Amino acid sequence: MSIHPAVLAATIPDSITFAIAAAISVIGALGVVLSRNPVHSALMLVMTLFGVAVLFVEENAQFLAAVQVIVYAGAIVVLFLFVIMLLGVDRREVTERDPLRGQRAVALLLGILGLVEVILLAGGKWPTGAHSAAGAINVTGRSNVALLGDAVFTTYLLPFEITSALLVIAVIGAVVLARRPRQAGDREQPQIGGGDIITADVLGPDSLIRPEIEEATGSSDVHEELDKSSFERSDP
Amino acid sequence: MKENPAALAPELALVVAAVVGAVASGWLPRRRQWAVRLLAAGACVGGLVATALAMLGPPERVFDGSYAIDPATNAARVVVLGAALVVIGLSAEPLRAHPHESEFYVLLLLASAGAIALVGADDLLTVFAAYLLASVPSYGLVGLLRDRTGSEASLKYYLLGALFGIVMLAGATVLVGLGATSSYPGLREALDSAPRAAVAFGAVCVTAGLLFKIGGVPAQFWVPDAVDGASVPAAAFVTTIPKIGGLGAAFRFFTEALPAGRVDWALLVAVTAACTMTLGNFAAFAQTRVKRLLAYSTIGQVGYLLMAVAVAGRNGLAQQALWYYLAAYTVTNLAAFAVVAELPAARTLSDYRGLAHHRPLLAGSLAVSLLGLVGTPPTALFVGKLEIFTAVIHGGYTWLAVLAILNTVASLYYYLRWLVPAFLHAPSPHPAVLSSGGTWSAATAYAAATATVILGVGAAAVLPLGAGHLLP
């Protein structure tokens, strides 16, 4: 069943959805920058990602929208939060002194320049000569998901396969960079329960990846570590 | 549409060996990791055999036109696989029984596959995927030692790589948006009528990504730090193999994807080449650590190589010159690194005092490789430089050739700063700094130095291998 042309054109609900999603994205993006607390920043980032996902749906790129939420909101920001929580950096940053001198002024300047550029580009079509050079993707009436699948597994098969080799590299790279070199006799029996509840249990006695956290703190007590992170946080 | 995996036999050999090695590394005891080294070397040899077979066949385009198997790709396969073999040879001792020895070879194989794919890619998306395949293992290789300098080098390398990767992807997006296709022949046709400013923007961004791979100005910052911080084998790797891929990809991108006369990319590359060689050579003057000196020297060499890219497509000479110079540079540079690997305790130029007295053969290899990098007659780079200068002058960039000659003369200074103590000065009172790393490194150094000379003497036989038209 083909989509009625009336749906493809921008209707009033479309415009309303766009406005709301765009507002959510922009507010989220501002929140990421302006929040004092890293956890709040991460949450705001999730909000932006959702706004953008809605915009993708609006553009009929449903697969992209779903993947955006799964990968970015579901995995990457969760990872951010894990790091923030476990490393106990979830306290206010010292913002009185810049690590790089004059970066605020430069950032402001670049931001204004970018904004002006976007406004200029949005107003006309002089840089590209046309509003759209490629055209709509789903002209045949097939769904965007099916078209994308076709393209990935036929025209772009080779880049796709190369990307799968990248995943192998990622795994090896993680092992190389994160695994502590194991030496004979280095292994101790994991203690079930008690202080090692996370380090020993999450990773399991057979795990290849030994937690770095032990090394970093010089103690295997993660309770202590977590304690610190939750109590050192200043009051919101 | 041809989707014949056998056409990619050399690349597949590398990837399959890498996966097998990765799995095996989980079980092999530390002292028995030489099995993976053997496997990696076997994969390289197998790839070379497959390449030889592919050279006999006609050039073709596979995987829906996204990968070209033509003389350039085959030349890249030969050079990259040869370079990988040399790197494996010189890393035998420094990495023996290292906890991550197997992973080193696995990452090396994957990065080599990425470098070859960069050259063969005939499609913007494939180029970017290959860019990642060539880059990501390199970050791991540089950080393999996990000491302070290694980690810092790895992080710098990674951050710059991520930045330039994004820039490259942005450029590719613009070009795909303009051309409604990502394949090079399609782009060449479509970009002819596209607005000039947008094409230029896209092309500059894609070039920036490739410049990162080859370590050219303005993306050269990572080279000294990565080379100095990494282990010697990893340093030897990052200064050769990725550059082969990046230069081959740039050559193909400029000649095949961009319509002639739409944007003056040649001038851009020429200016970049001029800046790169000048910066590399002059920064090398002040270096006292050998690895840093070699790092800046490679930046200088990249400048010469970029000259060949600048005149790409103007005459048949450029391509032949590029591939010959790449092969020669690879062997010579690796010979220098093999000498460094053979003397693990010698870190500064003054540590090499009296090398000729202790190890005359090794000093000879060092002299051959360093003088080779300058371009002294019997060595391969002499022929290479002649070829490139001829191509550049024929291509109408005489000023560039003059600048390159001046640079060559200047570069003699810092190579001599290394050689003079090694030959003329009295041996240092602490001969321990010149203790040997092992037989393999020494053998690799001798072999690579010999190859430099043989390649130079037999240039007439080797030169035509790099020639032959790219697929239209």
Add this chain to the structure above:
Amino acid sequence: MGDPLFSNGVGLAVWIIVVVKVLLAFGFLMVSVMLMIWFERKVISDMQNRIGPNRAGPFGILQTLADGIKLFFKEDLMPDKADRFVFKLAPYLTVLPAFLIFTLVPVGGVVTIAHHVVELQVADPPMGILLLLALSSVAVYGTMLAGWSSGSKYPLLGSVRASAQMISYEAAMGLSVAAVILESHSLSTRAIVAAQAPHFWDWGVFRTGVVPFLVFFVAVTAELNRPPFDLTEGEQELVGGFHTEYSSIRFALFFLAEFMNAITMSAIMVTLFFGGPDGPGFHFVRWLWPILWFLGKTLVFLYGYVWIRAALPRLRYDQLMDLGWKRLIPLSLGWLLVIAATSINAVWGFSVLGGGIVAAGVLYQSLRVSSRRREALAMEGGLGRAGRLASHQVQLRSVPDGPGAPVVTGGGTSEGGGS
């Protein structure tokens, strides 16, 4: 393609239909949560030879309502160290995905209202089942932030455990969903249901060969933190897990989300593996039968959850992680390969299956060898600090097959037995 409701443009009638659908789904979920809690308590009491709630309403059916009202009027406490904004936000982040996932479930067939063809499901997006994965990965946020924002250590530990658990089992869940997608050739939930008609042996559970269903069931149970995977709130260890510091209506929201999730996921399982509303119908009130079938099948799974809760003890944390990473993920990945090969032809299918079994056997054997070796290492390490330091210099080779002590060689010149 797409929802037929929107194929003629979006008018006022369509708007009203959509809003009514959303409200109906919400109301349905709320009422079923109420009944579900009562059902669970009643069934568990039965299994434990107790009576259970029997005061409020007939058979105590209004007990949940009474509890809800009580919770609503309780004092709302907030810890001093709490992050106020996130603390308030977290419960809603838990409820929302639970409800949104339900909107994807096709509850029944198709009805025609005022010349509009209406599918009996709130939304049927083309990437439907991906949205399930997306939302279940978003569900981590509620738990994680609730624990963190409480500003105290048991909730934080609970939430770290919970999020690690949810992330781990998501992979297995996604892989088993991929098996279903491979068979149904579509991501849309309605198309997935349609692909499982007309006979019961066409149901996903049979077409994908039972294994993905089992993996999905286990993974979802872990995803929901239901027993026996409820380590998140292991009372003996963590007081109450991530919601220790919550009280009053906010606590009620977590409770609501938990049961809502149980219902939603049962419905999803019915959709993916048991033909959704598929089943024999009769000539009168045609639209009703599919709904009844759907509800009936869902009820079976809900009962299954309660049963499991009453019957199985809680897992230990390392067992939980072992099950997820070392059993379920390889199993579902391997099975996905088998299904893909089978869809080419049977020969491929059986050879991949055979190869997989052989590979699994080899893997198992080598893991056994390595764990034996590790035990020997641990014995070596047990000699004390001095012994351990000494063994840094010494390369331990392997355990010989026969009886005897581990072979310890210095330097690495001689070779021990291989693995």
